[in-house]
Amino acid sequence: QAEELVIESWRNDDIDIWNKQIIPAFNKSHPDVQVRFAPTPPADYNASLNAKLAAGTAGDLITCRPFDVSLDLYNQGHLTKIDAIEGMENFSDVAKSAWQTDDGSTTFCLPMASVIHGFMYNKEAFKELGLEIPKTIPEFMKVLAAIKDEGSYAPMSMGTADQWEAATMGFQNVGPNFWNGEEGRKALIAGEEKLTDAQYIKVFEHLAEWGPYLGKGYKAQSYPDSQNLFSLGRAAIYPAGSWDIATFNSQADFEFGAFPPPVPEGQSTCYISDHTDIGLGINAASKNVKAAETFVSWMTTAEAGELMSNALPGFFALSNHKINLTDPVAKEFVGWRDTCESTIRNSYQILSRGTPSLENDLWNVSVGVINGTMTATEAAEKAQAGLSSWYKPQQ
Amino acid sequence: MRTSRRFGPLAVHALLISYTIIALFPILLIIFNSFKSRKAIFKSPLSLPDANTFDLVGFEKVLGSSSFDVYFLNSISVTVMSLAFVLVLGAMAAWALAEYDFPGSDFVALFLAIGIMIPIRLGSVSLLKIIVSLGLINTLTALVLVYTAQGLPLAIFILREFIAQIPNDLKEAARCDGVSEYRIFWSIILPLIRPALATVAVFTMIPVWNDLWFPLILAPGEDTATVTLGIQQFIGQYVTDWNAVLASLTLAIVPILVLYLIFSRQLIRGLTAGAVK
Amino acid sequence: MADIKLTDIRKAYGKNEVLRDINIDIKDGEFVVFVGPSGCGKSTLLRMIAGLEDISGGSLQIAGETVNDLTPSQRKIAMVFQSYALYPHMTVYQNMAFGLTLGKKGPLGGLLGGGENKKIIEEKVQKAAVSLKLEQLLKRYPRELSGGQRQRVAIGRAIVRDPNVFLFDEPLSNLDAALRVNTRLEIAKLHQDLQATIIYVTHDQVEAMTLADKIVVLNDGHVAQYGTPLELYHHPANKFVAGFIGSPAMNFVSGTVVGKQEKALEITLDQNKTTVQVPVMPGKTEAGDVVTLGIRPEHMSENQNGDFTISSRVLAVERLGDASYLYLENKNHAHICVKVDGHSATRTGDQVLATAPLEALHVFDAGGQALQRSKISQKHSASA
Amino acid sequence: MADIKLTDIRKAYGKNEVLRDINIDIKDGEFVVFVGPSGCGKSTLLRMIAGLEDISGGSLQIAGETVNDLTPSQRKIAMVFQSYALYPHMTVYQNMAFGLTLGKKGPLGGLLGGGENKKIIEEKVQKAAVSLKLEQLLKRYPRELSGGQRQRVAIGRAIVRDPNVFLFDEPLSNLDAALRVNTRLEIAKLHQDLQATIIYVTHDQVEAMTLADKIVVLNDGHVAQYGTPLELYHHPANKFVAGFIGSPAMNFVSGTVVGKQEKALEITLDQNKTTVQVPVMPGKTEAGDVVTLGIRPEHMSENQNGDFTISSRVLAVERLGDASYLYLENKNHAHICVKVDGHSATRTGDQVLATAPLEALHVFDAGGQALQRSKISQKHSASA
């Protein structure tokens, strides 16, 4: 009887891609291994996965969230080491950093995909209003003002109701340009910089400028609302994650493009958030470890990487293989890797493992500054206070 | 009574109709939006589906992409079985607590009420371990057991109150007739608390039908998935397929509505009329 | 064997003592009627015998066994409740058959049916239904019945079973006269056929007198007298019983003892200063004591000769057809009632002379206890 | 003014017609009693008058106004329910005062009290409580009362209000004889004092005869006869009324008409082939017709001379004290009842000759209708 591998995942959006493309492709070379993709709604994923792992009923392959959540699983013995698996050498250390122990000695998940932040825009609207793609922040603000004055489009589609949107599409999107990407991120971890430093306050100040250009009622606007506003052609600019490409491809009936986060006036280097987002690990309690390893190994191949990246435009394979992308907007996003420095979201590694988690605080304060209920300084102080309350290097 | 024949009924109906509108408007919105294309949902959520906007894509997706018939069957069997256990066992315990004044009865009552005070989700991990050790993982039995345990406290709490209102003379008459306690319970108490049983049934069935959590961890398999678990694939991380969600939820209301209608026929007035002077 | 023995029974609701010093011996197969004013404790006593009320004190024995702590079903009784207590969700037929469909014979203690054979049950119920005129109503629910019909169903439910003891709490109170007579005869027949012990609460004189082997008169929580119907009628032990048994009630006039003989007392009526010599054993009564004379309305007649006479204005006349009641002025009480022929022409406002023979007089001492009557002729009433 | 006029009233529960062709005129201040066998529709009719049941057909007028569609409170009535319907969460006092605390006077439609002045309410309730012997119980809850006490509270609740119309549904059925007489008198007094129209349902002959100005005899949903008590007793319109009014019931024996005179009929009794000549108007009756003879137990006597005689064995004797009932064999019916003196020595099994004067006989044709009596002496009974 053929072995069956069960994949735990929160990506229930991808069920069709797995079932129709990835698994059939895998079975071409490995017909004896059955694979079943068993996703859970994202909101329940962590809780249900933990429960199943504790009781020993979880699937063989586990889709890993980046950093601490997975590190915890590894520390508790639920994930195996996968350094030795054939093909792991195809990944850079940066790619692996999201699923490694703090000292970098052990990797426990295969880096599957990253997402890149930036802005998408309605090309037709820009043409109509005669707008140029903004390169710097002042240009960006001018564009926003122009759209607002003209009045037929909402300048930018983003809401603060879902909180994470403000932090992820806002703070983490434009922030790296202020704190110089990896450099600033590492300094924060090392305790050499503080969130109350000027560059962080500037991010918040910049975010605070967004408020007036978000659509009417943005405070109650949820993420799907934002997507819909843009895809229905009612907003000109959309602070994006690359994963939105697929959605807009299927939903928008106008041409759209993307531009990287604008830099502060006078800054020449640009930084993008090229965030490691999805990994794949092996359940230590799996009865089919061999087969699971085979699958993980297959996932490291160029074939698998290309398949994934094209099936899911906006999720970019992290391996070193040269991958041909077909989607034009995805290509644009990936192209920024060549012109700008990559970094990952600064709150994700280490800094969110205590209570309060920096990530959660950033959600909260980003919303605060955009909504105008907090000043930039207050926001920075609040986030810093939360972090230093438990994080030794920051005390 | 007779007042409600002249101006009364109009006022009463006016009040009820206005509340019904409040209750129903959002639901109607759901139902007719489920027949519209995604664009139309957001362009003009208030308008009825017309030739341009009418779109069954949601229903096609739901019915086409998954084994909804199996899910329905699973959901219905789990709901009905749990209900049966909750009602019978709950009524039995409620009767014991309401009728017999044994030492520690207050304690038992309080003990049985704890279940409504803590979310059972809290105990998920232990529960899952127990189910695994019983070899019941991925079975509907596991769900039935958990839902029964989850429904009992509320059922007992409510039924006890209603059982206490049954005229003593009736039980006493039966005792004089030499009827066993079991039969008093079965032939007299149960029929007389029908409205309360129906109410409890409805309250028990709704969370069971709508629950996602326990199917997810106790019985996530293809053969054992419930409707709610089936629907969850349309509620993703970033993209929410509202057409499909609306369609599947519209579909999922139907069986529970039918169950509700069955139970609500038990809400009969004057059940004890004629019993005692 | 189902003799019932109540020894020193008492019952209190909180501080409120509603029954005390109840001592009654009921022989197997006897028909005992409890009577007494409303609220005197009849239902409570009955419910204690049934096992539905806790016994606060004393002991209750049925068939020689102390049953204070037994359940109603263990006492093998059938009871008709004053409130009927019909099962509202069962038809008349089901109500009556309910007690029969069980018994330990079926599985699960009769839960799944079992019990007596269906045919037998149907026969029994049919028979009871016919005798209670319920044949047409067997398919109805209690809420669709009239008061009297409900009461009959309650009776039916009791009589289809054959227990050792029947307890009836005012079972005929909502029935019309004709049905009442019929049902009464039915109950009497039941008593003869089954030889069951029956305890029966009623406030109806006729029922009590005609049905009872023995009557227990309860007053304010204690037994005022316990005896056969005629004993109670002819020899009431005290003023309470004398006044309670007989309808309309016995008339009382007060008097003072003026002379004492071996077997008679000379008494002056306060009312009209005449002196009568009443044939009762004087006992401890002394000249000068205040006593009460009692005389039943049916023992008085208007405008005839008699030893005991009262002349008075008629306050009111009640005409019943075959007889009429005249209500006369009385100094102490509301009135004196005289039962006369239905065709009496006497009207309100007339002056009449009411008389009675001396042998018909009862005498009660100051404490209300009756003095023993020394000579009771079998024909002590002057006219019927 | 509160005369009540019922015209062609009918009532059906589904297909089950329980009342039909009810036509009754009740004058203001009249005391009307409804009697009839259990289940004949008395309570239903009363509840229709109260406005608690829909009227299926016909019209109901109170004080000249058609009230079919008025609410009970608009009809200004008070009612005593057969089931008492006491408010279980109120004390006796509160139960009685409830109706008085309502009324449009208070704020929120009487919700926060209002109604009559507190003092007045207290006085009224106290007065009613005293007359119903409820003074001691005012603080109790209904569940702590005996059956009779509950019934009295229900009466009290009605009488503290002073409505135009009182409706009483078997208000005395659970009371003992003494209290019954008292309460009866209380109600009669109420009637006189208030001059209210009273409709009263009872199954008690004595109550009906003594209280009523007029009696409505209902049988099986229609009016069998409507008249004064003595009319009903002396001139029952049909066999049903004859048998229903009077206790024990009238005896019936069947006979065949053999001769017809101007003002009398010659009838041969099927029973013993003797022929009697009864003074009734023959009407349409012809020789050869089968008729029924009716004779009341109290109009018969034992072993005396009389025109109408029956000789028979005594089946049973019931002794009530002042009188006894002999039950004789009868070919058609269960028995013939004879009321004799309480001291009669006759026993079960004796052979007796029961007689009655011819004037005491009633004759009913084959359809049960009474033949008009041609000569009614004011003294048609041979002995009382």
Place this chain on the structure above:
Amino acid sequence: MASQSNKGSPFKTHLFVFLLPAVLIYSAFMIVPLIDTLRLSFYSIETDGTASFTGWSNYVTIFTDERWSADFVNALKNNFLFFLIHMLVQNPIGIFLAALLSLPRLKLKNTYRTLIFMPTMLSVVIIGFIWQLILSPIWGVGDTLVGFIGISDGLPPLLGEESTTLLTLSLISVWQFVGIPMMLIYAALLNVPDDLVDAAIVDGANQWTAFWRIKLPLILPTVAMVSVLTFVANFNAFDLIYAVKGALAGPNFSSDIMGTLFYRTFFGFQLQPGNPSMGATVASLMFLVILCGVMIYLYAIQRRLRRYQL
């Protein structure tokens, strides 16, 4: 007379037969897992997943660590508000609707009852979606609706402002759950004998006074029960807020209640790994709060309320 049936010893067996099945299933699948988890509140969990006993220290942390206690107090406060709104809006409306529906001879009562109960049957996912759609200032439903009643400025972002979010969510929850008090009260009202209402009507009451002075006092035990159930349910509430506002219960925790606080702590959220021991501590505290309410009900209210056998 509940006691007399308990006199003889043979009566004991049926007591077990009646109680045991429920107690067994309930204990095995509810109490055991719950206790097993609540136990964790006395432990602290190390990174390798092993637990070590730490006594009351978790409780001490919650009450003394300012970040924890601020969250806890905020959640508790919000929860009381949430409960109060249900008590003051949901239950009166429920009682009122039940009273209307139980009027004798009301036509279409079953239809009304079913329709009014519909929201209660829906899952929170759909409730959350539809109310966000309605209340969103973006899609125009709310604006159109308030337009009907003459407000032309459109709807403020009720689910986005700190000052209105909790209130709005409470009212949505009220809207959804009104069916529950309605059904319970309705079921209780069905038991009130018609005779009593008839008697009150004859005594001169109208339906309104008959309801207040006869029916309501008689169903008071049920009303008390509904209140305590509301209390318990509200302090356990979680779903709606989680579905609409997520585990962070924004904006700025203004809609955070005990349930979301517990969930966030116990299961973790996004990047933050769950902390079962602190979560269990929060849950234990929640349980204590609810237990207090229930005890007050059981001992102070239920005992005093007389049940009238109808």
